[in-house]
Amino acid sequence: MTRPASPLLPMRLSAEVAAAKERGAPVVALESTIITHGMPYPGNLNMARSVETIIREAGAVPATIAVIDGTLHIGLEEAELETLAQTKGAMKVSRADIAFAIAERRTGATTVAATMIAAARAGIRVFATGGIGGVHRGAELSFDISADLEELAISPVIVVCAGAKAILDIPKTLEVLETRGVPVVTFESEAFPAFWSRESGLASPLSLNSPAAIANFQKVRDQLGIDGGMLIANPVPEEAEIPREEMEIYIARALDNAKRDGILGKAVTPYLLQSIFEITDGRSLQTNIALVENNARLAAEIAVAMV
Amino acid sequence: MTRPASPLLPMRLSAEVAAAKERGAPVVALESTIITHGMPYPGNLNMARSVETIIREAGAVPATIAVIDGTLHIGLEEAELETLAQTKGAMKVSRADIAFAIAERRTGATTVAATMIAAARAGIRVFATGGIGGVHRGAELSFDISADLEELAISPVIVVCAGAKAILDIPKTLEVLETRGVPVVTFESEAFPAFWSRESGLASPLSLNSPAAIANFQKVRDQLGIDGGMLIANPVPEEAEIPREEMEIYIARALDNAKRDGILGKAVTPYLLQSIFEITDGRSLQTNIALVENNARLAAEIAVAMV
Amino acid sequence: MTRPASPLLPMRLSAEVAAAKERGAPVVALESTIITHGMPYPGNLNMARSVETIIREAGAVPATIAVIDGTLHIGLEEAELETLAQTKGAMKVSRADIAFAIAERRTGATTVAATMIAAARAGIRVFATGGIGGVHRGAELSFDISADLEELAISPVIVVCAGAKAILDIPKTLEVLETRGVPVVTFESEAFPAFWSRESGLASPLSLNSPAAIANFQKVRDQLGIDGGMLIANPVPEEAEIPREEMEIYIARALDNAKRDGILGKAVTPYLLQSIFEITDGRSLQTNIALVENNARLAAEIAVAMV
Ligand SMILES: [Mn+2]
Ligand SMILES: [Mn+2]
Ligand SMILES: [Mn+2]
Numbered sequence: 040m041t042r043p044a045s046p047l048l049p050m051r052l053s054a055e056v057a058a059a060k061e062r063g064a065p066v067v068a069l070e071s072t073i074i075t076h077g078m079p080y081p082g083n084l085n086m087a088r089s090v091e092t093i094i095r096e097a098g099a100v101p102a103t104i105a106v107i108d109g110t111l112h113i114g115l116e117e118a119e120l121e122t123l124a125q126t127k128g129a130m131k132v133s134r135a136d137i138a139f140a141i142a143e144r145r146t147g148a149t150t151v152a153a154t155m156i157a158a159a160r161a162g163i164r165v166f167a168t169g170g171i172g173g174v175h176r177g178a179e180l181s182f183d184i185s186a187d188l189e190e191l192a193i194s195p196v197i198v199v200c201a202g203a204k205a206i207l208d209i210p211k212t213l214e215v216l217e218t219r220g221v222p223v224v225t226f227e228s229e230a231f232p233a234f235w236s237r238e239s240g241l242a243s244p245l246s247l248n249s250p251a252a253i254a255n256f257q258k259v260r261d262q263l264g265i266d267g268g269m270l271i272a273n274p275v276p277e278e279a280e281i282p283r284e285e286m287e288i289y290i291a292r293a294l295d296n297a298k299r300d301g302i303l304g305k306a307v308t309p310y311l312l313q314s315i316f317e318i319t320d321g322r323s324l325q326t327n328i329a330l331v332e333n334n335a336r337l338a339a340e341i342a343v344a345m346v
Numbered sequence: 347m348t349r350p351a352s353p354l355l356p357m358r359l360s361a362e363v364a365a366a367k368e369r370g371a372p373v374v375a376l377e378s379t380i381i382t383h384g385m386p387y388p389g390n391l392n393m394a395r396s397v398e399t400i401i402r403e404a405g406a407v408p409a410t411i412a413v414i415d416g417t418l419h420i421g422l423e424e425a426e427l428e429t430l431a432q433t434k435g436a437m438k439v440s441r442a443d444i445a446f447a448i449a450e451r452r453t454g455a456t457t458v459a460a461t462m463i464a465a466a467r468a469g470i471r472v473f474a475t476g477g478i479g480g481v482h483r484g485a486e487l488s489f490d491i492s493a494d495l496e497e498l499a500i501s502p503v504i505v506v507c508a509g510a511k512a513i514l515d516i517p518k519t520l521e522v523l524e525t526r527g528v529p530v531v532t533f534e535s536e537a538f539p540a541f542w543s544r545e546s547g548l549a550s551p552l553s554l555n556s557p558a559a560i561a562n563f564q565k566v567r568d569q570l571g572i573d574g575g576m577l578i579a580n581p582v583p584e585e586a587e588i589p590r591e592e593m594e595i596y597i598a599r600a601l602d603n604a605k606r607d608g609i610l611g612k613a614v615t616p617y618l619l620q621s622i623f624e625i626t627d628g629r630s631l632q633t634n635i636a637l638v639e640n641n642a643r644l645a646a647e648i649a650v651a652m653v
Numbered sequence: 654m655t656r657p658a659s660p661l662l663p664m665r666l667s668a669e670v671a672a673a674k675e676r677g678a679p680v681v682a683l684e685s686t687i688i689t690h691g692m693p694y695p696g697n698l699n700m701a702r703s704v705e706t707i708i709r710e711a712g713a714v715p716a717t718i719a720v721i722d723g724t725l726h727i728g729l730e731e732a733e734l735e736t737l738a739q740t741k742g743a744m745k746v747s748r749a750d751i752a753f754a755i756a757e758r759r760t761g762a763t764t765v766a767a768t769m770i771a772a773a774r775a776g777i778r779v780f781a782t783g784g785i786g787g788v789h790r791g792a793e794l795s796f797d798i799s800a801d802l803e804e805l806a807i808s809p810v811i812v813v814c815a816g817a818k819a820i821l822d823i824p825k826t827l828e829v830l831e832t833r834g835v836p837v838v839t840f841e842s843e844a845f846p847a848f849w850s851r852e853s854g855l856a857s858p859l860s861l862n863s864p865a866a867i868a869n870f871q872k873v874r875d876q877l878g879i880d881g882g883m884l885i886a887n888p889v890p891e892e893a894e895i896p897r898e899e900m901e902i903y904i905a906r907a908l909d910n911a912k913r914d915g916i917l918g919k920a921v922t923p924y925l926l927q928s929i930f931e932i933t934d935g936r937s938l939q940t941n942i943a944l945v946e947n948n949a950r951l952a953a954e955i956a957v958a959m960v
Contacts, residue, residue, distance in 0.1 A: 042878030134834025214489040220441025264349030521796040527748025571656030
């Protein structure tokens with residue numbers, strides 16, 4: 040059960056989000072690491088604006104979440120978004136350190152886990168992102184597993200993504216979610232997607248075909264008193280996908296490069312993403328933008344259906 | 347801390363369970379996957395009836411739990427039990443998808459985890475089953491760990507079983523339970539049992555010799571404000587057991603068969619159980635029935651002691 | 654969220670702790686396995702007294718926690734401490750069995766996990782110990798992971814230690830803490846310490862330089878409604894440390910000895926500690942005492958800063 044935020048917490052809602060909360064209108068949370076760590080300026084700003092526009096067009100209000108100079112923002116004003124998009128050296132905060140950024144008056148971009156925590160505190164039930172963190176390849180030896188998976192079992196937020204990033208170990212990621220009792224629902228498909236690709240080679244544990252059905256599933260979970268959120272996997276649109284067989288070759292090549300260059304630990308994920316960007320001549324980034332926009336649309340539809 | 351179910355949840359108590367709750371009489375929850383996925387009709391119906399009778403004879407009321415056409419049933423009327431025993435294609439629901447079965451108006455048999463959730467919502471503190479899920483053999487590479495173990499750390503239900511199924515990795519299962527802070531108490535023995543066998547070769551973390559002592563241990567856990575349930579391991583009666591040395595040969599043979607036939611993933615457990623059934627010429631099923639009945643009796647005695 | 658203890662729980666506060674709670678004075682919890690299982694009498698009693706004195710001198714009240722004959726003690730009177738220091742065969746209780754010791758009227762020394770549970774029930778927010786449990790070496794195959802790590806994600810207690818014991822797998826221990834969202838803050842250093850040594854070779858996820866900053870970080874976590882505690886790693890004072898390069902040789906030798914003598918399971922940790930004691934000619938114990946005293950001082954300062 041999520042405890043509410045204290046009124047003493049330095050938390051600020053954007054004017055648009057505050058108004059939406061006031062009138063009970065649907066709101067969709069958005070994370071900010073994609074802005075500060077995901078792509079360079081001004082591409083990141085354009086993407087962030089486009090995603091917010093899509094959510095508004097679908098009848099909901101976007102709430103981009105970030106810690107700026109020690110204040111937790113739920114929704115960014117235009118100038119704040121612009122500034123964040125140009126910020127260098129923002130922390131990348133998760134469950135363990137979102138409060139650290141606030142306490143130490145730092146600027147921190149929120150990962151999936153931290154965005155879920157902030158969204159839950161602001162009473163936001165739906166969140167759109169690109170891909171969640173998961174079990175890293177080699178985790179059987181490194182024990183490197185993202186806090187995002189635990190958060191899905193704790194915070195009551197529906198996370199709409201395009202699957203786990205395919206550079207992760209997807210079978211192990213699904214196993215951990217099953218063990219922790221997190222529903223994994225693929226939208227309009229029986230195949231669990233793999234971020235850039237519409238299929239991962241694995242069946243989806245569950246599948247639903249409408250935002251209303253997803254909203255209803257969450258309503259029954261609430262009625263049952265089950266904590267935590269759920270993962271909605273939304274396959275990237277066909278016209279933007281890089282098919283699985285192709286991606287597997289690129290990922291294998293990127294993994295080889297990482298090995299060759301002796302990349303270890305936390306440096307691996309950004310290295311692989313950059314390497315795939317180069318190998319695909321920028322196509323991976325276009326796919327990434329397309330899937331985030333696609334997820335924003337579905338998230339807004341779910342938020343509308345939940346009101 | 348378990349949140350109560352909403353009055354809006356489509357949940358129905360059987361007449362017998364409703365009356366027992368009304369007068370504060372002891373109730374014992376029972377799972378339903380053993381009925382729909384555990385053995386064929388009419389053996390499954392006979393077993394289910396016999397277990398319910400044993401609970402009544404011990405002074406408690408049985409509450410077989412299942413989702414039928416989208417309604418969560420706590421206790422089945424005679425006709426419902428009969429119908430469920432003949433149902434083909436029921437879902438096998440756990441924490442992640444019990445609400446899905448309700449939301450989508452499906453029929454779902456409840457695993458240990460889902461039965462614990464439903465029992466907790468109905469205020470039932472004791473639950474009898476055959477064996478819990480656990481850490482699968484090979485989980486160091488597959489990460490395949492049952493949601494039952496997590497549920498024991500969350501839902502305040504005492505689960506009476508005959509140990510973890512011996513086809514699992516029992517040492518790893520005990521380690522996970524220790525890490526998650528779940529008490530493992532063997533009844534009247536210092537040896538942790540292995541489902542068909544009275545011993546697993548491993549010492550039991552804790553041991554108690556009376557239903558009253560078990561009830562008292564749970565009472566102190568409640569007083570301490572510790573969430574979750576506990577596992578009561580009840581060794582199969584001597585006259586029905588298949589000794590450990592014998593079972594290990596059968597299990598090894600079944601594992602060989604599975605390898606030979608290329609069985610993988612979720613298909614492994616049912617394959618192994620069927621293979622052991624065949625290797626033992628049906629004796630494994632008789633042991634299974636005997637241990638479930640034995641667990642029902644002890645669960646009823648604990649429920650009586652807790653009132 | 655921690656549920657409060659029931660007034661029916663056999664729990665007793667020492668006169669000093671009761672008075673401190675009454676007037677809202679800072680209190681620091683202390684564990685008792687270090688007394689019953691950590692060192693022989695009367696060295697253990699002298700250490701326990703010295704640690705309590707240090708806490709008082711820093712302006713806080715010590716609350717040594719133990720289960721004695723079925724009563725949970727929060728703070729021990731002088732005679733109780735003396736008796737406990739000479740007790741043979743006390744249980745070593747963790748989350749799974751602290752209530753068992755109470756229910757069965759036994760004497761149990763509390764591990765880090767059990768001390769956190771008891772402290773939380775008594776409203777104590779800070780706890781000083783030597784080193785926490787963690788992921789054991791070889792856990793990728795044994796799944797042997799201390800319940801201490803889970804407890805840090807649950808009970809709202811700041812645990813001040815000198816890092817994880819270096820005989821554990823420290824990289825995996827940090828990974829599990831990250832996955833579970835537990836903040837790991839090293840005091841006045843960027844390097845995560847390794848119990849006997851000021852450095853482990855690993856960077857600390859977070860670092861703070863004053864008790865006030867630590868208290869403020871926890872305050873914001875509370876305001877955010879995030880459950881659980883945090884780990885404060887306090888490097889052993891330079892004059893008492895055994896440098897990392899040296900310790901690694903001793904640990905490798907102790908591990909060789911354990912292998913040679915066929916030590917397995919729960920026997921490994923005490924064997925290794927004893928072996929290191931012998932290899933270092935008792936120096937490891939002096940370091941251990943120095944770091945516990947150092948942690949008691951910092952814990953008291955944090956408790957004072959939190960009032
Ligand atoms: Mn990681
Ligand atoms: Mn599984
Ligand atoms: Mn252990």
